[in-house]
Amino acid sequence: MTASQESTSVGKSLTPSKSERIHVLHIFLQSRYIALEHENERWRQQLQSSQLNPDSVPTALSTAATDLVVPAALKPDAQLDDSQGLSLAYPQYHLAPAGSVPGTIMGGNDPTKPRSLKSVTVTGGEIDDLYQLFFRHYASFLPILDVQTKPNSYHTQSPFLFWAVIGVASRSYSRNPTLQTALAQEVTEMAFLSVLSTCAPWYTIQGLLLLLTWPFPKENRPDVTFPLSGMLLHVAMQNGFHIPMSSHEFSRVKIPAPSDLDTVRRSELWAHCVLVYQRSCVIKGQSPRNLVSLAQDTIQRQVLFDKIAPHLVQKLRCLEVVGKCSEAVLENGVRAMSLDQELALDVLLRKYEGEVDDIALQAVVDDERYHLLLCRMAIQSFHFYKNQTLVSSGCLPRLIVTACNLIDYVQGLADRMGSLFMAPVQISFGLLLASMSLLRILKSDYASSGLDTSRAQASFFATINLAKQMSTDRSDTAAKMITVLNQLWISSKAFRKPDGSEYTALRIRSRLILSQILDAVWWWRDEYDPHTRSKKQGTESVDGPSRANMLPGIELGRAVMGTDPTRDPSGGILQNAGPLQGEFQINEDYLTNFEWLSDEIFSFPPDASLTNNLP
Structure with missing residues (x-):
C-alpha cells in the first residue's frame, strides 16, 4: 500500500477498531511498566551507594520534594517469617525475616560509629547490639522501619529516630541496665524538638510512633504521652499523610503526585498514626477523634482502607467502634444515671x-x-x-x-x-x-x-x-x-x-x-498510699473516705443532680444538694495527681518485696 492509499484508508475510518485500541493500551502499559522499572532501578542504585557510604545519604532523600520517599530493599513475600504469631502490619517488602538479623547488615566493612547524646555515650558495638535487639524483639509489634538500613544511616537521616530506636531497645539491654534511665529525659526532649528539625517528617513520625508505643517510665517527670500523641497526629496531617493520594499538595515545593507504592506506604504510616493517637486517647480516658472526622471525605477513607493491609483495617475498625461507643455513652449520660x-x-x-x-x-x-x-x-x-x-x-x-x-x-x-x-x-x-x-x-x-x-x-x-x-x-x-x-x-x-x-x-x-481503673487505684490510695493518708488526716470523718480527696460516688451525684434529693451516700436524710457540693473541693493537688499512664496515678515508691524477681 502506497502512502496516499494509507492516508485515504485512515481518512475513511477515524474510529480505531477494538483490536487497535487494545494494541495501543498494551503499548501504553508496557511503556509505563518500563518507566517504573527504570525508577525502581534508580532507587536501588541510590540505596546501594548509601549503604557503601552510610554517612552520605542521597541528597534527594533529604529534600522537601522527596522527604517522604524512603527507598527500601524489596524482599519477596516468600522470604518473610511470622513464626512468632505476630502480624506484620507494615508493607512486607520493608521487612527482613523476623527473628534474625544478618550480621552483614549491621556490621560489614563499615563499622558503626559511637554516638553521644549529652552525657550519654554508646559505642558502635553497643549500638549494633541494640539495633539487633530492636529488630529481633520489638519491630514485629510496630514494623515501620527497614532492617536493611544501618545505624549510621539512621543517624544521618534523623538523630531523633536513631535515638528513639536506642531508647526502645534499652528497655531490655542487660549489658547496660542504666541506659534506659539515662536516655529517658534526653530522648523525650528530642521528641518535642523534632518538629523544629530539618529532617524529613517521615522520620519524625516514625520516632514519635516508637516512643508512644513503648513510653519511657515517667519517674518524677510529667507524663507527656498524651501531648506527644497530638503532636504526632498534627505533624502527619501537616504533611498530608491523612490524604495519601494528594499528599504532594502539602509539599513546600512542587513535586509530582506520589506513585502507587508511595501512596501505599504513606497510607499505612497514616494508619499507624491514627491507631497510636486513638490508643493514647483511650488510655487517657478521653474520647478519640474517629477516622471519619480525620479524613476529608468518605471516598478518601475507603481508598485508605483499600490500600492498607487487611489486619491494619481491622485494628482501625476496632478503635473506631470504641470511639463511637464512648461518644454514645457520654451522650446517654454517665454522671448520675437513672434506671432508664x-x-x-x-x-x-x-x-x-x-x-x-x-x-x-x-x-x-x-x-x-x-x-x-x-x-x-x-x-x-x-x-x-x-x-x-x-x-x-x-x-x-x-x-x-x-x-x-x-x-x-x-x-x-x-x-x-x-x-x-x-x-x-x-x-x-x-x-x-x-x-x-x-x-x-x-x-x-x-x-x-x-x-x-x-x-x-x-x-x-x-x-x-x-x-x-x-x-x-x-x-x-x-x-x-x-x-x-x-x-x-x-x-x-x-x-x-x-x-x-x-x-x-x-x-x-x-x-x-479508664474510670474503673482510676476508681480502683483511688481505693488503693485511700488505704495504702502514705502520701494520701497523711493529707486526709484532720479531714476524714469516721463515716468514710474524705470527700475532699475522692469523688463521693453515684449517690452523691444523684443528690447533686436532683435525681435523688432526699438521701446522702451514707443513708442519711439530705435537705438539699447545696452543702454537699460545697464539701467536694477540687484542689491543686487533686488535679496534679489525677492522671494515668507512665505512673501519674501510681505516685508511690516501688515495693522492693514485690519487685525483686522482675527481669
Missing part, C-alpha cells in the same frame, strides 16, 4: 458488641484476636457505670469470659516469646483493664452467685505474674501494677463502705473506659 439510662446503656453496649462480632468474622491473622478482645473488653467495661442493673442485665458472666480470654491471649504470647519485656503499651493497658475488671467482680458480693470465679481468680493471679515479665524498670507502670493488684486483693476495705457493705458504684465517672 442504665437500661439504655445496656442496649447501646449490646449494639456495639454486635459490631465487634461483625469485625471478628473478617479476622485473618492471630494478632487481630487480641485487638478484638481488647475492643470487646473496653466496651463491656462501661457496664461498671451501672448500679441498679449491673447484675440483672447479665453482663458479669460475659465480662469474666472476655477478661479471662484476653489474659489467656497475653499468657500465650508470653509462652511463645519467652517473656513480655517487649510488650507495647496496648498490651499492658489491656492486661490492666482485664485484671481490674476481674478484681472488682471477685471482691463483690455477686462472686458467690453462680459466677465462674475459679477461672476468674486463676486469670487474676496470672496477671500479676505476667506483669512481672512485662516490667523493665522498678518505677514503670507494670511494676507498680503488681503492688496495687496485690494489696487490693488482700484488702478488706476496698470497694466497701465503713459498715462493711458493698460499694457498687464507680466514684470516678468522667474518664470513660
